[in-house]
Amino acid sequence: MRHCSVQVRGLLTREELDRYNALMDVGHFLEEQKRYDLVYTVQKEIDILILPAIERLKEKSRQRDRETAEYLASRGQDKQAGDEG
Numbered sequence: 001m002r003h004c005s006v007q008v009r010g011l012l013t014r015e016e017l018d019r020y021n022a023l024m025d026v027g028h029f030l031e032e033q034k035r036y037d038l039v040y041t042v043q044k045e046i047d048i049l050i051l052p053a054i055e056r057l058k059e060k061s062r063q064r065d066r067e068t069a070e071y072l073a074s075r076g077q078d079k080q081a082g083d084e085g
Contacts, residue, residue, distance in 0.1 A: 001027040001043060004050045011053040011060075020049055 001024055003009075012020060027042040 001031060001039065001046075004046070004053075007057055008050055008053045011056045012050065016049060016053065020046060023049065 023042055023046050027039050030039045
């Protein structure tokens with residue numbers, strides 16, 4: 001079973017995290033039983049489950065990029081005003 005990243009896990013809702021942990025437990029059990037055909041199905045369910053958290057992570061990154069661009073633009077304006085004065 002493949003775990004998702006800590007960043008993605010941190011953005012799962014409580015309900016999503018509970019379901020994620022339960023699916024991981026089921027997947028590990030199936031691996032121990034060497035039922036890899038079923039492990040594949042469980043892993044696909046986990047991949048679908050974490051998609052909203054991945055989108056939330058991407059949105060946080062885009063927001064951070066926007067804030068950085070705004071900050072740099074304001075610094076550029078401050079510097080131009082200082083050069084003119």
